[in-house]
């Protein structure tokens with residue numbers, strides 16, 4: 805057999821979107837605005853309504869963005885959080901974003917992470933997680949968040965990851981509802 809190769813390239817429009825948010829982005833709400841704009845554009849270009857990005861905290865230097873690429877990339881693991889973490893670790897040159905000598909890394913996500921992304925986050929080295937929509941908001945749109953432990957916030961915090969909920973939550977919910985209202989096929993029912 806021929807062993808397949810794998811590359812991970814964000815859509816070309818992401819660079820154009822990032823140019824509208826020159827960094828560093830010191831205001832936490834502005835970081836979420838960037839992430840929600842990435843999610844909005846991902847919807848417009850045929851992807852799922854999810855985006856994420858890794859910043860340094862509190863400086864707000866963008867390390868890597870991510871958007872949901874499950875359908876585009878043909879892979880169930882390409883949730884926005886996973887894509888952002890993979891690209892951030894590539895940019896940092898290290899699988900552990902919390903390794904000694906590195907700045908504090910924050911992951912900003914348009915919605916709470918699904919079961920898979922909670923697991924990935926716990927091993928990534930990020931020290932802060934900022935979420936827009938809640939899991940219940942995402943599930944109300946018809947997405948499956950997986951078998952996530954009810955005490956996932958406490959579990960992450962025990963691993964040294966501070967969880968900040970509800971950042972621009974109404975705007976994040978509006979994106980999810982807009983996606984559903986537009987009658988977009990739930991080509992993947994996996995949230996994230």
Ligand SMILES: [Zn+2]
Pocket residue numbers: 883884885917918919920921922995996
């Ligand atoms: Zn996920």
